[in-house]
Amino acid sequence: MSDGIASTGSSPTGLSETDLESLVGHRFVGGRYRIEHWENWLLTDCTGRDPLPDGLAHPIVLFHVPILGVGTSIAELFELGGVAGPGSVGLEGYDWEYIRPLREDMEYRMEGGIVTARRTSDDAGRVIDEFAFEITLFDDDDQVAARVTNRWVLRR
Amino acid sequence: MSDLANVEPGDDIPPWTMPLVDPARMRTMAAILRDPYPVHWDRDGNAAIGLPGRVINQGPLNLGYVVNMLLAWAGPSCVRRLSVSFGRPVLDGDAVTAGGRVTEVSIIDDERRATCEVWLDRAGEHVVTGTAVVALSTAPSNLVPTQSHD
Numbered sequence: 385m386s387d388g389i390a391s392t393g394s395s396p397t398g399l400s401e402t403d404l405e406s407l408v409g410h411r412f413v414g415g416r417y418r419i420e421h422w423e424n425w426l427l428t429d430c431t432g433r434d435p436l437p438d439g440l441a442h443p444i445v446l447f448h449v450p451i452l453g454v455g456t457s458i459a460e461l462f463e464l465g466g467v468a469g470p471g472s473v474g475l476e477g478y479d480w481e482y483i484r485p486l487r488e489d490m491e492y493r494m495e496g497g498i499v500t501a502r503r504t505s506d507d508a509g510r511v512i513d514e515f516a517f518e519i520t521l522f523d524d525d526d527q528v529a530a531r532v533t534n535r536w537v538l539r540r
Numbered sequence: 541m542s543d544l545a546n547v548e549p550g551d552d553i554p555p556w557t558m559p560l561v562d563p564a565r566m567r568t569m570a571a572i573l574r575d576p577y578p579v580h581w582d583r584d585g586n587a588a589i590g591l592p593g594r595v596i597n598q599g600p601l602n603l604g605y606v607v608n609m610l611l612a613w614a615g616p617s618c619v620r621r622l623s624v625s626f627g628r629p630v631l632d633g634d635a636v637t638a639g640g641r642v643t644e645v646s647i648i649d650d651e652r653r654a655t656c657e658v659w660l661d662r663a664g665e666h667v668v669t670g671t672a673v674v675a676l677s678t679a680p681s682n683l684v685p686t687q688s689h690d
Contacts, residue, residue, distance in 0.1 A: 427572050430565040431604035432558050436616040443607045443619045447600035448573040458575050471589040473577065475599040477625035477670070485617040 399466030399540075401503045404513050407464060411497040412519070417453030418491045419445055441486040447478075449486075450519035450532050453494040464498075465515060465538045476514060476535035484529040486521075492529060493522040499533070511540040544614055544676040547654055553640035556609035561597050563632040569598050597630040602668050606658050609638040614674045620653060624670030628662075636662045640672065652676045 419441050428435050428442040436442060441449075451458060467473055486492075496519030503513050516535040523529040566580045578585045579596045586594055603624055610619055630636055640658040647653070653675050660668035 423572060426568055430569045430572070430601060431608055432565075433608045433611070436611070438616070440616050442604065443611075443622070444600045444604045447603075448575075452574065458573065458577065462577075471579070475626045477623070478599075478603065479621075479623045481621050482619050 399513070403466070404501050404503055404515070407498045407501045407515060409497065410464070412495070412517075413455035414493075414495045415453055415455040416491050416493050417449050419449060419486065419488050421488045424488050439488045441488055443480070443482065443486070445486060446480045446482075446530055446532050447534075449492070450494055450496065450521060450530075453492060453521070454496050454519045455494075461517070461536070465513065465536070467538045467540075472539050474537040474539070476516075476537050478535070479533040481531045482529075483531070484523060484527065486530060491524060493526070494519055495522075496520055500535075513538040513540065547642055547645060547676055549642050549644055551642040553609060553613050553642070553656060553658075555637050555639045556605060556612055557635065557637045558605050559635050561601075561630055561632055561634045561636065563595050565601070566595055566597055566632065569601055573598065573600070591629075591631065594631045594633075597632070597634070599626050602626070602630050602636070602660055605636060606638040606640070606660055606668060606670075606672070609640060610656075610658070610672055610674055613640075614654075614676060618674045618676075619672065620648075620675055621673040622670065623672075624658070624668055627667045627669065628665065630660075630662060630667055634662050636660050636667065645676070648673075 424441050425435055427445065431442060431444065462468060462473060496517060499516050499518045501515040503511060506512050514535060514537055516533055518533045520528055521530040570580045580598055581595055583593050583595055586592060607619060638660050640656045642654045642656050644655040653673055656672045656674060658670055658672045659666045
């Protein structure tokens with residue numbers, strides 16, 4: 385997953401506009417995810433800082449934990465969007481809400497799906513598709529712990 | 541942490557710098573994310589997108605630098621909301637600096653919070669921009685105890 389790459393990529397699938405729009409309402413299977421200590425440690429190290437105290441997870445766990453926990457993957461999202469190859473996918477943006485602190489060794493339940501999808505074009509007339517998915521994380525009291533909306537750009 | 545009791549609109553958040561974006565960290569991150577996208581580790585493949593010999597940092601890591609700035613400023617459980625957009629890619633070997641400015645201080649859910657403009661700069665160019673909402677009163681006593689690790 386990259387961000388803001390100038391593209392020469394093309395779609396291998398030729399996803400039609402109708403196919404794209406039909407993604408809206410797609411629900412992920414749902415599931416659970418436990419943030420492991422080693423995983424949080426390595427991820428935090430990748431950001432260039434020391435681990436957080438008290439078993440707190442680094443806030444950027446809200447990228448991969450919801451995707452994996454809801455029962456999908458980056459690879460499956462690429463497949464749903466009908467894209468592959470360098471330059472074919474970019475990050476448009478995130479909107480992440482933290483209702484409760486996220487912690488290691490706690491299991492979160494997740495549910496979510498694709499909420500928007502639309503076709504547009506760039507200044508050169510190349511087709512660009514945008515889609516967004518929303519995933520909610522619930523803690524062991526079944527209270528909402530966090531919610532993410534991620535917007536991706538698919539270049540044809 | 542700064543003196544959060546006196547935070548007010550217009551205050552700058554102390555910047556946080558990643559002096560060298562490291563391709564080894566991108567590889568580790570790709571494994572953690574289960575991210576098969578080769579732009580983060582295949583230098584040769586990136587010639588096709590005009591970046592021969594370079595690899596592209598993951599968006600979450602770029603955001604992570606912004607988050608690290610917020611954590612250093614307001615504490616380890618301060619982040620309440622992040623709304624960001626990604627601009628140009630950050631590449632291995634880049635130096636980037638996160639910055640921010642308080643735009644509003646308000647009480648939400650009985651908690652004093654700052655709304656902040658945030659950004660990530662590379663050589664004076666914004667590569668990530670957005671808004672963060674940060675709690676200004678996250679004392680350690682507010683945290684639920686958890687088990688410790690060896």
